[in-house]
Amino acid sequence: MNSTDFILAASESVNPLLPNPWEILVTGVGFAVLLFIVIKVIAPKFEQSYEDRVTAIEGGLEKAEAAQKEAEETLALYKAQLLEARTEANRIREEARSEGAQILADLKTKATDEATRITEQSHRQIEAERVAALTSLRTDVGVLATELASKVVDEALKDDARAQRVVDQFLTDLEAQQNAGASN
Amino acid sequence: MFAFALPMASEEGGFIPPSVSDTHLPEIFPWFAEYGTGFGKQMVMIVLSIVLITWFFTKAIKNPKLVPSKTQYLAESGYAFVRNGIGRDIIGEKNFRPWIPLLFATFFFVLLNNLFGAIPFLQIPSFSHAGSAYAMAIIIYGTWIAVGLKNHGIRYFKLAVVPSGVPGWIMPLMIPLEIISNFIVRPMTHSLRLMATMLSGHIIVMLAAAGARHLIVVQDSLAMNGLGVLVILGSVAMYFLELLIMVLQAFVFTLLTAIYLQGAIEADAH
Numbered sequence: 314m315n316s317t318d319f320i321l322a323a324s325e326s327v328n329p330l331l332p333n334p335w336e337i338l339v340t341g342v343g344f345a346v347l348l349f350i351v352i353k354v355i356a357p358k359f360e361q362s363y364e365d366r367v368t369a370i371e372g373g374l375e376k377a378e379a380a381q382k383e384a385e386e387t388l389a390l391y392k393a394q395l396l397e398a399r400t401e402a403n404r405i406r407e408e409a410r411s412e413g414a415q416i417l418a419d420l421k422t423k424a425t426d427e428a429t430r431i432t433e434q435s436h437r438q439i440e441a442e443r444v445a446a447l448t449s450l451r452t453d454v455g456v457l458a459t460e461l462a463s464k465v466v467d468e469a470l471k472d473d474a475r476a477q478r479v480v481d482q483f484l485t486d487l488e489a490q491q492n493a494g495a496s497n
Numbered sequence: 498m499f500a501f502a503l504p505m506a507s508e509e510g511g512f513i514p515p516s517v518s519d520t521h522l523p524e525i526f527p528w529f530a531e532y533g534t535g536f537g538k539q540m541v542m543i544v545l546s547i548v549l550i551t552w553f554f555t556k557a558i559k560n561p562k563l564v565p566s567k568t569q570y571l572a573e574s575g576y577a578f579v580r581n582g583i584g585r586d587i588i589g590e591k592n593f594r595p596w597i598p599l600l601f602a603t604f605f606f607v608l609l610n611n612l613f614g615a616i617p618f619l620q621i622p623s624f625s626h627a628g629s630a631y632a633m634a635i636i637i638y639g640t641w642i643a644v645g646l647k648n649h650g651i652r653y654f655k656l657a658v659v660p661s662g663v664p665g666w667i668m669p670l671m672i673p674l675e676i677i678s679n680f681i682v683r684p685m686t687h688s689l690r691l692m693a694t695m696l697s698g699h700i701i702v703m704l705a706a707a708g709a710r711h712l713i714v715v716q717d718s719l720a721m722n723g724l725g726v727l728v729i730l731g732s733v734a735m736y737f738l739e740l741l742i743m744v745l746q747a748f749v750f751t752l753l754t755a756i757y758l759q760g761a762i763e764a765d766a767h
Contacts, residue, residue: 329627329696330689336628337635339540344636347547347606352598355554359576360597362561362569369563 512711515703542623546609554605579604579751587755592762596755599640604751607633607691611743614699615736622695622743627688630695634688637754645761656764687753694746698739705732 462483557572565573579601584593607624614622624630645653658675659668705728712725 329692332628332631333626334628336540336543336626337632339543340623340629340632341636343543343547344602344606344633347550348598348602350547350551351554351602355551355558356598356601358555358558358561359573359580362558362573363577365561366563 512708512715515700515707539621539623539626539629542610542613542619542621543629546606546613546623550602550605550609575605576601583748583751583755587752588759588762592759596758599758600751600755603633603637603754604747607750608744608747611695611747612740614695614702614743615740620702621699624691624746625696625699627692630688630692633691633750634684637687637757638684641754641757641761644758645764648762649764653761653764657760683757687750687757691746691750694742698742701735702732702739705729705735 465479554572554576557568561569580593580597583604584597584600587593588596610623610629612622613619614625624633645657649656657679658672660671660675663671709725709728709732712721712728716722716725
């Protein structure tokens with residue numbers, strides 16, 4: 314094919330609007346083939362890939378939401394537990410304080426009782442000793458009196474009349490004392 | 498062979514600009530020629546585009562990962578652009594799913610074939626040939642009419658041509674206009690818009706190449722040679738403009754497809 318052919322072709326002046334039927338055929342069939350491939354293979358795969366991605370992203374979001382919710386629940390639980398523990402601690406502290414006070418009061422009462430008891434015991438002992446002393450004193454006084462009496466009697470025998478009176482008196486007293494002791 | 502398809506006719510002195518005829522390239526199988534211009538480079542590119550689209554997208558999504566690889570991400574972005582940016586936004590959340598494959602195939606088929614015009618040696622947008630653009634427009638024309646008939650029965654034609662909320666006396670004017678605009682002009686504009694923009698872009702490339710070659714090789718004057726270099730520099734800017742138009746036209750073609758489908762699905766809504 315040389316340049317002369319082109320000149321000839323150019324001079325014939327082809328109308329660009331007139332189609333070459335073979336081009337219509339090739340384009341039409343070619344596009345039909347392409348469309349078939351796209352419908353059967355390409356479009357479904359792209360749609361599938363798109364769907365998969367949507368599912369994955371939505372799934373991921375849901376998972377994240379669930380995790381967050383769980384975390385919040387755990388946090389709330391921990392907070393509640395902490396509060397409970399604090400209340401418990403306070404309660405125990407209060408209890409210990411009141412218990413301590415109770416113990417102290419008990420001890421005080423006990424000590425007071427003990428002191429009272431000891432005091433009473435002392436009193437009783439003193440009383441007993443006083444009684445004992447009184448008893449022994451009375452015995453001693455009798456002996457001394459008798460001794461004194463015998464001395465007095467010894468002396469008084471020299472003065473008859475007075476001695477007589479003393480002896481009488483003494484006897485009377487003794488008698489009265491004996492009566493009182495008997496009635497006692 | 499293809500790269501030399503630009504005209505070599507200027508040796509005799511005068512500059513002969515390349516014409517539309519030069520977009521019809523020599524046949525690979527000349528025995529088809531009796532039906533037209535035969536099975537040529539343009540058809541090879543159509544087939545090549547189908548192979549490339551299938552290869553790229555099946556490979557990209559072969560092992561889909563949740564965290565995509567670069568290839569997968571690129572392919573998914575492209576898919577999502579057509580699916581959501583064109584399909585869902587135009588046709589609507591309720592009805593767009595069955596039309597994703599059609600829109601997807603249309604967009605990438607047109608896009609890749611347009612971009613062929615920007616690739617050296619291929620260097621011709623497949624849709625600068627009217628036949629291919631017509632084929633696509635016919636397929637989509639048939640599709641949306643079928644959708645309208647399937648959704649609304651024969652009443653669809655009434656819905657499509659009788660505008661609602663228009664006073665009765667204007668109907669004799671409106672109905673013929675609607676018939677012409679919806680059923681005659683629509684597929685023509687749909688295909689010719691694509692074909693014309695691609696063809697004009699291609700002619701600009703040919704003109705720039707032929708002109709620059711003429712100025713540099715044939716002309717003796719240094720100033721003319723320098724001008725040829727300027728033409729080449731200018732054609733670089735044109736190249737990027739063409740690149741933009743190629744993507745834009747693929748988008749527009751697919752967008753209109755979606756709009757026509759939406760109109761057919763919800764013919765009773767307006």
